[in-house]
Amino acid sequence: MDAIKEYIQRTGSPCAYVYDLKGLGKRAKDMKETLPEQCRLYYAVKANPDVRILETLKGIVDGFEVASAGEMDRTGRGPRIFGGPAKKEEELYRALWEQDVTLNVESFHELRRLGVLAEERQVTARVLLRVNLEENVSDSHLKMAGVPTQFGVEERRIPALIEEALEYECIEICGFHFHAMSNNLDARTHLAFAETAVNKSLQWKEDYQLDTSIIDLGGGFGINYWHPDEPFDWDEFARGISDLDTEGHELILEAGRYMTAEYGYYITEVLDVKENHGRHFAVVRGGTHHLRLPAAWKMSHPFHVEHRETWPYPFERPEVKETEVVIAGELCTPNDLLVRGEYVERLRAGDVVVFTHAGAYAWTISHHEFLSHPHPEHVYIT
Template identity: 45%
Template sequence: MQNIVPYIQKLKAEQPGLLCAYVRDMDALRSHVGVRVQSLPRRCKLFYAIKANSEREVLAALAEIVHGFEVASLGEIRKVREISSDIPILFGGPGKTEEELEGAIEYGVSLIHVESGHELNKLNAIAERRGIVAPVLLRINLRGPLPQATLAMGGKPTQFGIDEESLPEVMGQLQKLRHVRVEGFHFHSLSNNLDAEQHVRLVEYYCEISRQWAAKYGLTLNYINAGGGIGVNYADLEQQFDWDGFVSGLAPMLEKELPPTTTILFECGRYLTAASGYYAAEVLDIKRNHGKDYVIIRGGTHHFRLPVSWNHSHPFERIAIEHWPHSYERPALYDGSATIVGQLCTPKDVLAHEVEIKEVRVGDILLFRYAGAYGWAISHHDFLSHPHPEHKYVEGLNSLFGGGV
C-alpha cells in the first residue's frame, strides 16, 4: 500500500494545477478478488455487484476473475454487455420497469430476482409474448431475527423483496404463471457485516429455510443467492472481515446443509473493490471558525459522497508536498483537531469530523484510503459545476516503486 504515496507525489510533481484524483491500484484489485474467488468452497460462485463501482476499467479487470456480475438496472446490464457478450448476469432491484425486464431477456440475463407478485405478473406477460420461460429467484425479506449490520434490507419493513409471510400467496400465484420458472431464492438481508462467524450462520439460515420451502412447495432448488453484505471496517483499516475464517467455516457447513444439486451465489460489491481505490485531494485552505479548525480540500462529497452518506469520518493520511511556489505565508495546522471539508456551499460537505492531526499545510495532499467502492459511483458529480477529479488506473504500482502493495 505504501507505494501509493510516491505515486501521488510523482503525480503532483508532473502537473501544474491543483491535484484531485481517484487512483485505482489494478494489480491489488485483481489479486484481492482472485484470492476470494479461488478460496470459496465448491459449489459457490462469486458475482461482483457493480453498483459499488461500475467503471469500465474495473469491470474489464474483474470479468476475467469473477463468475459474473450482479446489476440493478438496464443501464448496468448494458455496461456489462459492453465488456462481455456472455458473462453471467444477475438482475435485482425493487422497481423494475417493463423496458428493463424486456432488456434483461434481450441481453441474456441469467437470473432475474423477482421482488413482488406484481413483478412476477409483469415478467410472465413479457416472457409469454416472447415465447420463453424466464428463470427467476424469489427475493425474500425474511422476518428474522437477523444479525446487526450497518444497513438492513431485511428483517424489518423495507422496499426490498417479498415479505416472508406472503410467500404462500406468491407460490399459489405461480401455479397460474407458465412463463416464469423459479430456480431458488435470493436473500440480501444486510450490508457491511464485519463478523465472519455470524455471516456463516446467516448463510446457514438461508440454506435451512430454502430447503424447507423447496420441500413444501415442490421446487427444484438450483440456486440460493446469499447476497453480499460482507463489510469494510472504515473505523479501523487494520481490522477487516476475516475472509479466511469465513470460508473455513463455510465449507463444512455447506457440506452438511446445502442440497447436493444446489449452488450458492454470492454478490459482493464494496468488499471486492474498496481497498484498491484511493481519493487524493490537495489542501486549499486551513481556517479557524468559532473555535474549530477546518481543512478545505480541492473536491468534496460531490466526488466522494461515501463519508457523509454513512455518517463516518473517512480514514486518510497526509502526503507532504514541500514545494511552495508563493511569496505569501503558507497556512498550516500543527498538533490539533480539524474537520476535513470540501468546496461545496453546504455544511454537509464533510469527509472527516474533528480528527486529530499532527501536521497539515495548504498544498499538501490528503489521501483517503478504501475509496474504491460507493465513492464516485454515488456522488452528485455536477453540483456547483466544479471540475471532475482525474481517474487513474495504475498498473504495476509495485514494480514502479518497489516493495509490497
C-alpha cells in the same frame, strides 16, 4: 503506495480518483480461491461500475449482479443476476431476451408482469424469489431483512408467491435471493445468516417439490472505515461456508464494497487551513460532490497525508500541528465534510490528502454537478 506518491509528485494540483487495478485483480482472485466449490462469486456492479474495473474483474468473477439496463450494457453478455424493486418494462424484456440473466422477483406484481411478458414472448423467465426474512440478521449499517423495506417479499408470504409462480409455465423458479444487509463487519453474523438462508431454501424446496439450484446470499461484506486494521474476516467466512450442506445448490455471493473499496483512492490538495470558533479546518479541492460516502454516513473517511514541500507564495504557509482537524470540501454547505475531527501530526496548505477505501459507493453516488466544479481525474494503475 509508490504509484500514488509518484502521481502526486508529477501533478501540480491533484484532484483524482486513482484505482489500483492490479491490487483489485489480486483481491478478486484471492476471494475466489478461498471459497468452496459450491460457491459462485459475483460482483455487484453498483459498488463501482467503472468500465476498467469491470474489465479487470471479468474472467475472474463468475458473474455480475446488475440493477439496471445501464449496468447490463456495461457488463456485456454472460451470467448476470438482475435485481431491484422497480424494474421497467424494457428492462424486463431485455433480461428475458438475453437469456443469460436470472431475474429477482421482488413482488407479486412483478411476478405477474414477468409471467405475462414471458408468455407473450414465448420464452422462459429464470427467477430467484427475493425474500425479506422475518428476523433481522445483523446490526449492520443498512438492513433489508426483518424490517419493512421496498425490497423483496416478506418471508411469511413466500409460500403464496411460490404457489403463484408455479402456475406459470414460462416461469422457472431457480432459487431464492436473500440480500439482507450492507457493510456487515462480523463474519460469524454473516455465517449465521447464510445458514438461515440455506435452511429456508431447502425447506421450501421440499415443501413444494421445487427443482431449485441456486441460493443467493447477496452481498453486504463490510469495510471497516472506522478501524481499517480490524477488517471483515473473509477467511473465517469462507471456512465457515464450506461447512454448509446446500444439497447441491450453488451458493451465490454478490460482493460489491468488499471487492473494490480498498482499491480506490480519492486524492486531493489542501487549499486552505484555518481556525474557526476553536476548531481547525483544512479545506480541499473537491469534496463530497466527488466522495459522498462520509456525508451520507456522517462519518470521517479514512485518510492519510502526503506532504509536499513546494510553497509558491512569499508569506507563511498556514498549517495545523498535532491536533484534530476537520477536512471540508469546496461546496457552499457546512455539510461538505470528509473528516469530522481527526488527529493529524501536521497538515499544511499545499499538502495532499489521500482518502483510502474510496473504490466503492464513492464517485457514482456523489452529486457531481453541484456548484459546477470540475470533475476529478480518473487514473488507473495497471
